[in-house]
Amino acid sequence: MCAPLHQGRGAHAGPGVPGTISWFLNPSAQASSHYVVGPAEVVQMVELDLEAWTTDWMNAEWLAIEIAQPKLGDPITDFQYRATAWCLLQMQARYRFPLDAAHLPFHSETPQGIQIGKTDPFSRGSEAGRRFYDRLFRLF
Numbered sequence: 001m002c003a004p005l006h007q008g009r010g011a012h013a014g015p016g017v018p019g020t021i022s023w024f025l026n027p028s029a030q031a032s033s034h035y036v037v038g039p040a041e042v043v044q045m046v047e048l049d050l051e052a053w054t055t056d057w058m059n060a061e062w063l064a065i066e067i068a069q070p071k072l073g074d075p076i077t078d079f080q081y082r083a084t085a086w087c088l089l090q091m092q093a094r095y096r097f098p099l100d101a102a103h104l105p106f107h108s109e110t111p112q113g114i115q116i117g118k119t120d121p122f123s124r125g126s127e128a129g130r131r132f133y134d135r136l137f138r139l140f
């Protein structure tokens with residue numbers, strides 16, 4: 001079990017949590033995640049024991065969190081770090097997997113993300129990605 005991390009940037013259906021939810025509710029999106037974590041709210045979109053359409057393949061093996069930003073370049077808020085950690089702890093409590101970088105890949109690091117050039121939530125091996133993990137892992 002792994003939980004790929006995504007970052008929605010309002011590119012499809014509008015910014016933040018409302019835009020992300022609107023996109024997930026659009027059948028043509030063919031996309032969903034278990035949780036959407038906005039700057040100040042968390043929404044569970046898919047029950048943990050159901051499959052979310054997170055990366056086109058291996059969805060049955062993965063849980064997913066979408067960090068929803070109002071616009072490109074907005075920093076991840078302290079609430080989003082704490083809420084993401086809370087969501088991951090809910091997942092870990094049920095499925096018992098390590099909360100480390102190997103089990104919490106960025107979408108950009110998944111086979112599908114590499115194939116189609118995804119960069120969310122951070123590029124593979126980036127300094128920003130390392131800082132994200134450092135801050136997130138302190139919350140476990």
Ligand SMILES: [Zn+2]
Pocket residue numbers: 005006007107118120
């Ligand atoms: Zn993604």
